[in-house]
Amino acid sequence: MKIPAIAPGTRLAASTAFGLIVVGLVIAMAASRPWLGLALAWDASSGTALVAASTGPAGSIPAGTRLVSVSAGGPAHVFSALDSTIEPDGNLATYTEYREFLASQDRLASIQAEPSLVFLDTDGRSHTVAPAAHRPLSTLPADFWIQVMVGFFAWMIAAAVWAFRPRETSARFLLFNGWTTLMFSPGAAVYTTREFGMPLAEMLLLKTMNFGGGLLFCGSMVALMLNYPRRMGPRGLGSVAIAAMAAWFIAQAFGIFDSMLVGRRIPVLVALAAMVGMAVAQWLGTRRDPVARAAMQWFLLSWVLCISLFVALTMVPQFLGVQTGAIQGYSFILFLLLYVGIAFGIIRFRLFDLGIWWFRTLAWIGGAIALITLDLLFLFGMQFSASWSLSLSLLACALLWLPFRNWLWDRTMRRPPAANDVFRHVLHVALAPTQAGRLERWQALQQQLFSPLEIAWADPVQDIQVDSDGIAMTLPGAGASPALTLRYPGAGRRLFTPADVRLAGQLVEMLAYAEESRESYAQGAREERSRIARDLHDDIGSRLLCGLHQPDLESARESMAQAIGEMRTIIHGLIGEQHPLDALEADLRHETGERLEAAGIALSWQGCDPALARITQVDYAVYKNALSAVRELTANVIRHAMATVVDVSMRLDAGRLVVDMRDDGRGFAAESDPSGHGLRNIRSRLEELGGAMQLESHPGGTRVRMEIPLRAPAAAPPRPAASARPSAPGQDSAAAAAAG
16 A cells, blocks of 8 residues: 655644654753752862852852852762863763763752752851752753754754655755754753753763764764765665764763773764765765755855864864863854755755855855964963964964965856956957857857857846756847857856856847947948938939930030039048038039029029138038938929029028028919928928928919028938939929929
8 A cells, every 4th residue: 555645744743843842851851950049160279169150049158159068968079170060071081080970960969859958168157058849941041042942943954854855865864963963952951051960860861862962963964975965885875874873872881982082072073084075075076067066065164164163162172171061052053054054955045146155155264263273272282372372373374374265266266257358259249240140159159158068049038047056047139149048057067156147147238239339330331321322323323314315515514514523522421521611502503593594594692601601611411401402492493383583592690501592483382292292301301400491382482491500410311302303304303392
């Protein structure tokens, strides 16, 4: 029969209940002891127990009193340094001393259980204390609650990962590891914060929870590293590591070892060394697997931070003979960091976001460890003063560690390319002559900067997207380049990072801007070529065509000369030259007079002040459009007005050329346009230049007033009108201006 699957919520609820039961039992054990309200500290100078604080039942004993012994109707117990030992594992040399410690604690617990205790001080005075039946929870110190909560939350973090990934071997070992923390941390909370003594059975139980749980913690951590982020060795090797630690615990419990260093500290150090070796092996083994390496970064960051600081703060001082029991409870907080890092690695939380800050954090941790280690070495190993030890440690770190850190940074961290190099590469992409070439260069640039193993087209996206693991990054389309997905950066040896996202964003923005600029330039070039083509067709072409249809050689030569003049005007416009106003006036007067004379119409011309016209320059766009507009109006007078006289006046007014053209023809309705689109074309052409046109027409004639700025707007190319083409004989001219 198939066993039904258990929902993650059910697993998590069961784990929570188990953790709360353990926490409740531990708190109940701590509160079940009789309470004296007395805090003692060993005074080595006098060989007595110094009253550090007193309250409750022992409130009558003044702080600072030196106590010699305590009794409860039987033999008195003389206080010794052994009684004040908080953590025996790191402060007792042999198991013989450890057994004496246990016996002393048991005697004190027996005395504490009596209804009345008598303390004797160095002055021979007796102090009687009647213990309370139970210890109030409010008297439990902060480090008690810290150790209890560390055990509970470590268990819950491990259980949460296992609840959602129960089939992963790493999650199972993490769950077992969390259970060991739930054992050793609350166990230590009770006996390290005891008030007086502890019964033998309870002390053995708590020490079994603490030391046995600690050994199993080391074994399960080795097992976890054998399977995370990838499995190393046979499948059952992790269980062997746990069994080895359990066997060591049983061996020391049966008294095989006499040295506490060998029995209690060596296995921990061996396990730490094994963890370091496996961490290196895992790191080297994941160099081709960026996801596993990033997950390993979470583990290494938390592991180095937790284990290194824990060893530096507790174990190293103990080797140097320094009591660390007072800070041991607080140092357990470091284990929460370990579980958070492991959990983030297993669930692959924001693997792509580790990046530079991971290296910086490890560098600062390394500097702190180096500083603490050197300070302890100078202080206790070489017997320097505290100020000299700290000064020498800081100097050594400044001269050795900081240069090494910078060298390591330069060797391991990727530096972003310089901004000018990026811009140069993007321009190289944008200026490719074809779209296929631009796409090829764009992909080559991604290959050069990110070294992905795969580049593929992607569905359109609005922003740069990185998948949850950082394996792939999708770039939105830029210009003519489609959206692309890059996979496995660094030739498959790393993940995409926030720095890569920022760089890719800059590339996309630069390329979009460069292609927009290139397209604007190309559009301008197309418009300029179109203008040149229109000018050549409308002006030169029409004049050459007229020359071919002239009845005599002299007239044909005149048309050829006019065509050459138009050619010269166009060339001057291409090279950006300006034209004197008197040249524009002369061209208009000459051409208009010839055309009107040929049609039997008289011309009356009043020009600008000659001296002013000679020194006034006009842009090519103004020159060309003014010439075309007057041609349009002249053509329409000839075709539609039936006039006998045309009056033209030109003058300058506040930087504008004012042209006034009148005829005595038959006129037309002002709302109509006898030339088709001529009126609208002239008005539109002048408005583009920033000018204006006014029209008055009645049966006695037509008046057109044009105002044209001498300087054309920067983006206003000349727009020759289609009706400016002089017609060949027998053909209609494309009239596009108002009729006179």
